[in-house]
Amino acid sequence: MPSRVVARLRCPVCQDPLAEVVTGGSRALRCPRRHSFDIARQGYVNLLTGRAPHSGDTAEMVSARADFLSAGHYDVISAALADAADTALAADTALAAADPTAPGAHPLVVDAGAGTGRHLAAVLAAVPAAVGLALDISKPALRRAARAHPRVTAALADTWQRLPLADASTALLLNVFAPRNGAEFRRVLAPGGRLLVVTPAADHLTELVAALGLLRVDPAKADRVAASLAGHFTEESTTVHRQELTLSGPEVATLVGMGPSAWHTDPAGLAARVETLGEPVRVTVAVRLGTYRLQGASPGDPP
Template identity: 40%
Template sequence: MSLFRCPVCRSPLVREGRQYRCPAGHSYDIAREGYVHLLPPNQKHSKAPGDDKEMVSARVRFLTAGYYAPLRAALEEEAVRHSPPGVRLLDSGCGEGYYTAGIARALRESGKGPEIAGIDLSKAALRHAARRDKETEFAVASAYHLPVADGSIGLIVNCFSPMAAAEFLRVLRPGGRLLYVVPAPDHLWELKAVLYDTPYPNPEESIRYPGFSTSGEIKVENTVPITDHEDLMALFRMTPYCWKTPKAGVARLEGLDRLTVRASFRVLAFQKEG
């Protein structure tokens, strides 16, 4: 049985060969790489939603080099510490699967026997995610219309992706946990100082959501020396700065061979009440 549900009738999906099928007869082909498309046309807001190939390639290059390994290690540790055996985990906005794969490996090696699924809007990203981890289910889907049953998930991980609080509340079981990763105030400050004349820190808000209680915050910080120009440009291309940086700022960055930046994250933990 799959963690996914039919996006049309909400019935359970079963994997049969190269398809997922539901009892009502709806079927969904599995792509060559291993992911399935569960995003109905009325939930698509563009022809090719999600991150494009260039942004995905940049993220794959940068993350695979290990620059954000401390964040992945913190998520792995939290997942193992707070997950019961047989935990059902959903990575919402899983992208190319870097964090998903790390958490999945940690849970499996700890003997938790997890069931894991990841969703993202980007087919380009899911091609990497599905090739990276053949044991995890991946689907093209929206965080605001999760193809997942009510109360079926024990842990949701959400790294830099839309916070669909109402949907997360729906699919989490009572007492289920949510790990929400956001940038800390000085995250990538040195990069912003190159790109902008007047950089500003990220807001550090006290975040609350109805139906959730807060259960702690972990700060993950490390200094990242980037000595490869292409890695530096990959970092730029995988961030939202790529869309809104003046040409002069891009030119300054392109002229650098190296840059040391602060990677600073907030891992916010929530628990479903009830």
């Protein structure tokens, strides 16, 4: 695993530093107290302790997401994140260009709830000096995230719990349609770092909600996001990004299958309702991208 990422990881049991070890062809991360965490042959490391409280997205949901994202349908989100990351990490990029060996020349970008890693990969493509860590509770997702980009490291972790990262180790945090752990995000984010949060806007997928019986966007979503970060972060800016998609019936089914409505939708009933929509199906993608800094930090604080 890339040493620049491993150096910022911490043992989830004792919080000591981790190092990669190879024993009999097996690879693992181990701390000085000999707590050991296997690196799966698919490339991700399991940094959970005890039983996972839930298993995250299923293999079917992850497969649906991978198919939909690879078609470029959510590239508007990836592009917005890449642009915001390029701005947030401009100083780090300049440092890396001047002296690639300098401390901080390779900022760490952490995606908490990374899924397949596609958005993180887009950010790393936009910021060549950065390295990335994909955190997720879903093993099927991490198998894909580990291969999403050469500079991505993937780790199984419950983002509701203590994150397996050193204090102030992270230059940029991504949180896309995922739970927010405000206290832990604050702990791991470096002074001058930024948190980018993507949430659905009120009209996200609005054409499908009533027609297919999908879960509606919570009208109090913005208030809930603010509450989850209160006392830890200050919002710098919010932008809304929209794009109209033209989808086939199977693509609509895939879109539903990759999101939270998949847990509440009968596949046979969904297929019947999708057929009634006809083709093509026009669907609005609408998301809010919030940029946050640590509470008490000024906009110009260095990372």
